[in-house]
Amino acid sequence: MQSISDELRLDKRQAPPAELMVLRHRYPPAQWPAHRNYGELAAFWLQVHAGLRGQGRVLAETTRDFREARIDIATFGRVFAGQLRDYLQHLEGHHRIEDLHYFPRFRALDNRLVAGFDLLENDHEIIHAQVLTVVESAQALLRDIERGGDAPRYSADAYSDRAERLHGLLDRHLDDEEALVIPSILEYSEAALR
Numbered sequence: 001m002q003s004i005s006d007e008l009r010l011d012k013r014q015a016p017p018a019e020l021m022v023l024r025h026r027y028p029p030a031q032w033p034a035h036r037n038y039g040e041l042a043a044f045w046l047q048v049h050a051g052l053r054g055q056g057r058v059l060a061e062t063t064r065d066f067r068e069a070r071i072d073i074a075t076f077g078r079v080f081a082g083q084l085r086d087y088l089q090h091l092e093g094h095h096r097i098e099d100l101h102y103f104p105r106f107r108a109l110d111n112r113l114v115a116g117f118d119l120l121e122n123d124h125e126i127i128h129a130q131v132l133t134v135v136e137s138a139q140a141l142l143r144d145i146e147r148g149g150d151a152p153r154y155s156a157d158a159y160s161d162r163a164e165r166l167h168g169l170l171d172r173h174l175d176d177e178e179a180l181v182i183p184s185i186l187e188y189s190e191a192a193l194r
């Protein structure tokens with residue numbers, strides 16, 4: 001993987017530059033589903049991303065319910081731990097399959113795609129680092145719930161700051177990835193990726 005310039009990093013960029021998104025202008029999102037090369041893989045990819053966005057939203061709602069005292073602490077601790085585990089397993093599993101299986105295949109299809117997929121792989125590293133800080137603050141929160149008292153309120157605030165940052169990074173990444181992956185599938189077909 002090539003090194004990524006600082007202003008293109010996931011935590012710095014507003015949008016990826018046009019030269020990395022070479023096929024995007026040929027395939028506007030509204031036309032994706034009707035394209036003859038739009039098949040199971042493209043649909044599944046978007047479905048996984050929608051699932052991750054949804055899991056993130058549910059988790060944020062659970063945390064908000066606790067911070068605004070709409071659920072009791074025991075229920076929160078149980079629900080939160082399960083939702084966070086499922087969300088992060090889904091997220092990290094998805095990134096592993098992309099890094100190991102799909103991204104190398106996209107790079108092999110077209111030299112112009114290499115820099116874009118390198119950028120997405122670098123995004124995964126930045127997201128993983130943020131996942132680790134989220135896990136650390138979630139563990140502190142769960143420990144404070146066991147102990148009782150006021151501490152969980154403060155650790156829920158600390159957790160929420162980190163989780164919001166993760167959701168922001170992931171939203172940017174999912175949007176940019178879809179804008180690179182789906183046009184590439186439409187251009188080269190799903191058979192080229194097996």
Ligand SMILES: [Fe+2]
Pocket residue numbers: 095098120124173177
């Ligand atoms: Fe990704």
Ligand SMILES: [Fe+2]
Pocket residue numbers: 049094098174177
């Ligand atoms: Fe993805």
